[in-house]
Amino acid sequence: MRYGLTGSTGRMGKEIIEVFKGHDLVLEVNDTGIFRHGEPEVIVDFSNREVLKTTIELAVQFGAGVVIGTTALSQSDLTDLRTLSEKVPVVQSYNFSTGINIMKMILREFSSLLKDFEAELIETHHSGKKDAPSGTALMLKDATERDLPIHSLRVGGVPGDHSIVFANEGEVIEITHRAISRKVFAIGALTAARFCLEHEKGFYSFEEVIRWTQR
Numbered sequence: 007m008r009y010g011l012t013g014s015t016g017r018m019g020k021e022i023i024e025v026f027k028g029h030d031l032v033l034e035v036n037d038t039g040i041f042r043h044g045e046p047e048v049i050v051d052f053s054n055r056e057v058l059k060t061t062i063e064l065a066v067q068f069g070a071g072v073v074i075g076t077t078a079l080s081q082s083d084l085t086d087l088r089t090l091s092e093k094v095p096v097v098q099s100y101n102f103s104t105g106i107n108i109m110k111m112i113l114r115e116f117s118s119l120l121k122d123f124e125a126e127l128i129e130t131h132h133s134g135k136k137d138a139p140s141g142t143a144l145m146l147k148d149a150t151e152r153d154l155p156i157h158s159l160r161v162g163g164v165p166g167d168h169s170i171v172f173a174n175e176g177e178v179i180e181i182t183h184r185a186i187s188r189k190v191f192a193i194g195a196l197t198a199a200r201f202c203l204e205h206e207k208g209f210y211s212f213e214e215v216i217r218w219t220q221r
């Protein structure tokens with residue numbers, strides 16, 4: 007696969023280069039510029055919303071699919087990605103781990119049964135993370151369809167922990183996901199990039215990618 011990478015010098019960018027070994031990195035975008043020596047089939051973006059327009063322009067230029075993991079996107083960014091998906095496949099998720107996406111499915115299915123319980127979300131990330139709350143916490147909150155508080159910790163080198171706690175006077179149910187390393191997100195991005203190569207234009211979630219791997 008010929009791929010482009012927006013955010014190639016970042017924590018996730020480095021992890022992606024490692025996991026995508028054997029594929030051709032033909033385009034890099036970072037704060038120092040755009041470096042290209044081929045035509046990407048897919049562009050992977052784990053960077054900052056400031057550079058999203060560049061990723062979209064490059065995807066249109068090359069007819070490349072997009073795998074976007076960047077968080078703190080605005081509504082208008084999401085609209086721009088949906089417009090792009092009328093031309094190419096776009097996989098967008100605030101979390102490319104299998105576990106978080108299964109946790110999201112569990113919450114979507116069962117949290118209405120816990121509507122009489124109080125609920126709060128806690129997320130912990132490395133101190134280099136710029137946004138709070140995490141995109142994943144917002145995604146999990148959406149899955150519960152509840153307006154619940156999110157507590158954010160930025161400490162040390164934690165790759166990404168998310169817990170949801172439901173409690174009443176008599177019992178507590180807690181669901182926790184812990185990413186042991188950033189590699190899981192990069193592996194998810196590689197699966198999503200392969201998905202793009204086999205799919206037509208459209209806006210896809212990582213849940214759809216997981217279901218495709220189980221086909």
Ligand SMILES: NC(=O)C1=CN([C@@H]2O[C@H](COP(=O)(O)OP(=O)(O)OC[C@H]3O[C@@H](n4cnc5c(N)ncnc54)[C@H](OP(=O)(O)O)[C@@H]3O)[C@@H](O)[C@H]2O)C=CC1
Nearest residue numbers: 013015016017018036037052053054056075077100101102
């Ligand atoms: N969806 C998921 O599964 C995951 C999502 N993320 C998200 O991915 C994103 C990146 O995380 P992380 O790698 O830790 O962040 P880093 O800060 O380590 O890296 C950011 C990268 O983006 C580049 N960049 C930032 N701003 C610009 C700009 N204006 N123009 C061009 N390039 C720019 C940086 O370039 P330079 O180095 O030159 O400054 C760097 O390569 C975050 O939004 C994070 O939340 C992270 C993990 C998993």
Ligand SMILES: O=C(O)C1=N[C@H](C(=O)O)C[C@H](O)C1
Nearest residue numbers: 077100135140141142165166
């Ligand atoms: O910035 C990170 O590191 C992470 N960001 C994503 C988020 O904001 O949810 C996903 C993951 O938890 C790591």
